[in-house]
Amino acid sequence: MSTFDLLVLGFKVAGQPENLLACLVGVFIGTLVGVLPGIGPIATMSILLPITFGLGSTASIIMLAGIFYGAMYGGSTTSILVNIPGEAASVVTCIDGYQMARQGRAGPALGVSAIGSFIGGTVSVVGLMFFSQWLAAWAVRFGPAEYAALMFFGLIAVVFLVQESISKGLIMMCLGLFLRMIGQDITSGKPRFTFGIFQLQGGIDFLPLVMGLFGISEVLINLEKPETREFISTKIKQIWPSFSDLKKCVGPIFRATGLGFFLGLIPGGGVITSPFFSYALEKKLSKNPEDFGKGAIEGVAGPETANNAASISGFVPLFSLGIPASVAIALLLGAMMIHGVQPGPLFMQQKPEMFWGVVASMYIGNLVCLILNLPLIGVWVQLLRVPFRILFPLITIFCLIGVYTVNNNILDVYLMVLFGVAGYFLRKRDYEPAPLAIAFVLEPLVEENFRQALAISQGSFYIFVSRPISCGFVIISLLIIGISIWKEISKYKSH
Amino acid sequence: MDTIILSIFAIIILLYSYKEGLGHISEPSAGFFGFIVGIILFITSILLGLSNFMKATKQHSKLGGRGLLSFCKVIGAMIAYGILLERFGILLTTFVTSLLLFARKDDLTSFRWPLLTVITTIGVYFVFVIFLKCHFPQGPIERILFNK
Numbered sequence: 121m122s123t124f125d126l127l128v129l130g131f132k133v134a135g136q137p138e139n140l141l142a143c144l145v146g147v148f149i150g151t152l153v154g155v156l157p158g159i160g161p162i163a164t165m166s167i168l169l170p171i172t173f174g175l176g177s178t179a180s181i182i183m184l185a186g187i188f189y190g191a192m193y194g195g196s197t198t199s200i201l202v203n204i205p206g207e208a209a210s211v212v213t214c215i216d217g218y219q220m221a222r223q224g225r226a227g228p229a230l231g232v233s234a235i236g237s238f239i240g241g242t243v244s245v246v247g248l249m250f251f252s253q254w255l256a257a258w259a260v261r262f263g264p265a266e267y268a269a270l271m272f273f274g275l276i277a278v279v280f281l282v283q284e285s286i287s288k289g290l291i292m293m294c295l296g297l298f299l300r301m302i303g304q305d306i307t308s309g310k311p312r313f314t315f316g317i318f319q320l321q322g323g324i325d326f327l328p329l330v331m332g333l334f335g336i337s338e339v340l341i342n343l344e345k346p347e348t349r350e351f352i353s354t355k356i357k358q359i360w361p362s363f364s365d366l367k368k369c370v371g372p373i374f375r376a377t378g379l380g381f382f383l384g385l386i387p388g389g390g391v392i393t394s395p396f397f398s399y400a401l402e403k404k405l406s407k408n409p410e411d412f413g414k415g416a417i418e419g420v421a422g423p424e425t426a427n428n429a430a431s432i433s434g435f436v437p438l439f440s441l442g443i444p445a446s447v448a449i450a451l452l453l454g455a456m457m458i459h460g461v462q463p464g465p466l467f468m469q470q471k472p473e474m475f476w477g478v479v480a481s482m483y484i485g486n487l488v489c490l491i492l493n494l495p496l497i498g499v500w501v502q503l504l505r506v507p508f509r510i511l512f513p514l515i516t517i518f519c520l521i522g523v524y525t526v527n528n529n530i531l532d533v534y535l536m537v538l539f540g541v542a543g544y545f546l547r548k549r550d551y552e553p554a555p556l557a558i559a560f561v562l563e564p565l566v567e568e569n570f571r572q573a574l575a576i577s578q579g580s581f582y583i584f585v586s587r588p589i590s591c592g593f594v595i596i597s598l599l600i601i602g603i604s605i606w607k608e609i610s611k612y613k614s615h
Numbered sequence: 616m617d618t619i620i621l622s623i624f625a626i627i628i629l630l631y632s633y634k635e636g637l638g639h640i641s642e643p644s645a646g647f648f649g650f651i652v653g654i655i656l657f658i659t660s661i662l663l664g665l666s667n668f669m670k671a672t673k674q675h676s677k678l679g680g681r682g683l684l685s686f687c688k689v690i691g692a693m694i695a696y697g698i699l700l701e702r703f704g705i706l707l708t709t710f711v712t713s714l715l716l717f718a719r720k721d722d723l724t725s726f727r728w729p730l731l732t733v734i735t736t737i738g739v740y741f742v743f744v745i746f747l748k749c750h751f752p753q754g755p756i757e758r759i760l761f762n763k
Contacts, residue, residue, distance in 0.1 A: 174747055287663040291621060294656040298628055298649065305635075305645035312635045312645045313628075340689060344682040513716030514735065516689060517709060520696045521739060525749040533697045541690065549617065567648045579641030612669055 121472075123249065130476025134484055138179045143481045146183035147488045150190020154210075155198055155500045156511065161191035163338045165451045166330040167515065169458075170522040177459035178474045182481040184455055185435070188448045189241060189482070192391070192428045193489040196233035197500050200226055200420070209427035212395040216412065216419030228361040229420050232369050234493035235361070236425035240377045241486040244432035247381050249479055251433075252468065255440035259465035264572035265583045269590035269597075271566040274443040276597040277387040279555045286604035289555050292546075296559025297566070299324055306568055319531060326454045328523055328535035329560060333553040334447075335519045336540025339512045341547060359494055365417050372402045372422035380429030385437060387445045390430040395423030432482060439463050439475055443562065447554040450561045457561075618664030625660060628653035692716050704754015705744065710736045 121129075133139060153164040165187050172180030195210030200217035213233065220229040262270070279289035302313045303323025314320040361369070376398040383397060384390035402422040403412045412419050434445040435452075442464035444450035456463055461471060468475045493500075523536045543553050577583035585591045631646070632653055638644025692715040699708040713732040743749045 171747065285663075285666075287659050287666065290659045291656060291663065294625075294652050294659065297652045298656075301649050301652070308645060310635075310645055313631055313649065315631075336693075340686055343685040343689065509717075509719060510731065512689075513713055513731075516693065516716055517713060517735060517739060520693060520712065521705075521709070521743055521749075524700065524751075525743065525747075528750060530697050530701060533693070533700075537690065537693045537697070540693075544686075570648065571643045574640060574643055577641075579639065608666060612666065 123253070126472060126476045127249070127480060129473060130478075130480030131483075133178060133473050133477030134182070134480035138176060139182050139477060139481060140484070142175060142179035142183035143186050143485050144488060146186020147190035147193075147485045148492065150187040150192075151194035151489060151492050151500065152503065153187070154191035154194020154196075155503055156506070160338070161188050162447050162451065163334045163515075164191070165448060166327075166334045167519055167522055169327055169330070169451065169455055170526045172455060173458065173526060177456070177461055178477045180455055180459060181452060181474070181478055182485075184452050185478060185482065186485045188452075189428065189431045189485065190489055190492075192241075192424075192431045193234065193237045193493050194500065195427075196237070196420070196424050197230060197493075197497070198504065200229045200233070201501060202504060209391045209395055209431070210424075211392075212399045212423040213420055215399070216414070216416050219413070219415035220417065220420065223415050225415065225417075227358045228365050228417065230497055231359040231494065232361045232365060232417055232421045233424040234490055234497075235366075236369065236373045236376070236421045237428040237493070238486055238490040239373050240380055240425035240427075240429035241432055241489070242483065243377045244381050244384070244429040245479060245482045245486065248432055248436055248439075248482070251385075252436050252440045252475075255436060256465045256468050259441050262465065262589065263587075264569040264576060265587055265590045266593070268566060268569040268573050269584055269593035270441060270443060271562050271569065273593040273597045274387040274437075274445075275555070275559055275562060275566070276600050278446075278558050280600045280604055285550070286601070286608065288551050292551055292553065292555040293559040296556035297563045299329065299556075300560045300563035301567070306564055307571065324535065325527070325532060326458070326560065327526055328532045329539050330451060330454070330557055331519050331523050332536040332539025332541075333543035333557060335515065336536060337543030337547055337553070339515055340540065340544040342508060342512065345508075359497060361417070368417055369421035371405075372398070372418045373425045375401060375405075376422040376425035377429045380426035381433040383426070384430030384433030384445065387437065387443060390434060391427050391446055391448075394426035394430040398422035398426035435478075439467055440465060442467070442565065444558055447557050450558045454561050618660050618667070621660035621663070622657060625653050625657035628656065688715060688718070701752045702754070704757050705751035706736060706740060706756040706760075707754045709739045 134143065149164060149168070150161060153161055165184050168184070168187065172183055175183065192209055196213050196217065199210040199213035200221050203214050203218040217229045217233070220226065275293055279293050280286060298313070300323070302320055304310065304321065305312050311321045376394075379398055379401065380390070380394040383394040399412075399419055399422060402418045403409050406412065406416070406418060408416070431448075434449050437443050437445050438449050438453060440463075442453070442462065444453045453463065461467075461474065519536065520533060523532045524530065526532065546553060573583050574581075583590075584594055628649055632649035633646060635646030635649065636644040637647050637650055692712050695715065696708055696712045699711060703711075710732060713735040714729070717728050717731045717735075719728070744751065
């Protein structure tokens with residue numbers, strides 16, 4: 121079947137009522153949580169995971185993906201109007217977006233961010249279609265050594281990019297690996313690390329862990345923040361940018377699309393780093409760099425396009441290699457595994473309707489996001505007025521009921537509370553939970569491939585450097601570790 | 616402090632991994648991977664301790680005042696949910712938990728607080744029981760209202 125035929129198949133799948141509804145609900149909730157400061161897409165995805173179990177596997181992935189990229193659209197609204205990023209990827213948008221709003225140009229800022237997001241997202245879906253197929257065809261040749269090295273690279277890249285301190289990142293990674301080892305040995309099925317507790321023999325579930333670490337800890341952290349927000353209260357008019365504004369934004373939007381797409385492929389926060397790179401690039405290329413920080417529309421267009429492009433391209437390593445590029449994608453991987461679907465090089469051959477259905481839903485979802493963010497912007501602005509004291513009880517109740525409904529087991533509720541408290545204290549001490557969650561998802565694959573590779577090589581670690589692909593991943597990983605150590609030493613010297 | 620806790624934890628992992636059996640390097644056993652993780656955790660926590668010792672450590676914000684009260688309220692409500700759900704059913708448990716969560720010292724006399732609680736309880740029942748068809752333990756209110 122040609123790519124076109126497969127895409128037609130994808131649109132047929134995405135057009136089925138259940139999948140279409142999942143897409144609409146996903147992007148709607150995504151935009152909503154993107155707009156509301158205090159709860160991000162990761163927390164929302166983890167909270168809503170139990171609900172998706174009632175859906176088919178394709179519908180659940182479509183919905184969760186919609187929440188993720190929908191949040192990228194919505195995040196700009198809060199950044200521009202309140203100067204508080206709705207989620208981490210919209211931090212840079214605050215700089216010029218808020219200044220534009222103060223100058224009475226909130227409309228064009230919101231408009232250009234929606235248009236840029238749409239172009240970045242849609243072009244990235246095209247890239248996802250072709251790049252995933254190519255990467256999967258290449259990855260079919262991977263053996264256990266290549267896979268173990270790739271997983272190692274994925275973990276190290278996440279640790280390096282997500283965490284300010286590599287030692288704290290490595291600690292979180294180790295904790296994630298260990299928590300997943302609790303239960304049964306993947307090869308022999310023998311119970312291990314259960315500390316004599318019978319209930320631990322089934323292992324720790326993914327849901328209480330992520331809902332606690334991201335949902336509950338987010339609530340607890342936000343309880344300490346002040347509720348006062350400096351809100352731009354003037355009426356938002358003329359959403360559609362003027363011709364001169366659009367002319368200024370064409371270059372930044374297309375550069376940011378390419379930049380965001382390629383940064384999103386790298387495990388470890390392309391969604392968060394790409395807006396910063398795009399902003400720096402546009403400032404460097406601009407004829408008037410002094411305008412940046414004072415309300416330059418290019419400073420909104422570039423970063424907003426980049427984060428959307430990166431959010432979509434993050435699906436490439438997931439679908440073709442089976443490794444998550446970010447925590448949000450790790451949640452999707454977890455959801456796929458719960459549904460009995462294992463993404464990887466054979467995923468597109470074994471489940472073409474699912475892959476192409478999700479891809480087609482992204483075209484639909486991006487269009488819906490554009491509609492939600494241009495004509496309906498007034499609705500989202502009103503939602504910004506909902507105070508956190510109303511939101512947090514609802515989030516907490518939703519988490520409690522959601523985690524219980526999966527197994528009808530009260531132990532899951534207590535585990536979620538435990539992980540929530542642990543996540544809260546860890547975050548207070550600057551230990552980001554992202555490497556822990558990603559390591560938790562990847563552990564079975566890392567361990568299985570690592571042990572298989574050692575068994576094949578009869579105990580020789582040389583297998584990881586004797587094959588070109590695995591050797592490449594090992595070298596890049598060691599380089600990342602080397603750079604991090606060098607950075608830590610330079611930081612120490614500067615003190 | 617972090618270093619001490621993490622080092623002890625790493626040692627526990629190492630000991631348990633050894634107990635689970637390391638096997639041979641050509642045929643790793645159940646504790647082999649855990650042992651490697653334990654070693655990395657131990658080395659990293661020592662390195663973290665050293666780097667904290669060498670540079671001025673950042674002051675972390677402490678829990679206290681209004682933050683502590685809200686923190687305890689949320690944790691207490693969640694534990695209450697766990698204790699009450701299987702005995703009193705979804706309606707009463709959600710009502711009590713919401714009541715605790717929505718309660719604010721400066722808003723106790725207002726009608727908004729119980730109103731929000733009732734709306735949340737009804738909303739939860741509609742979404743989870745009627746729309747999503749989830750099963751929950753039956754409580755006295757369900758028995759009275761629905762004759763179950």
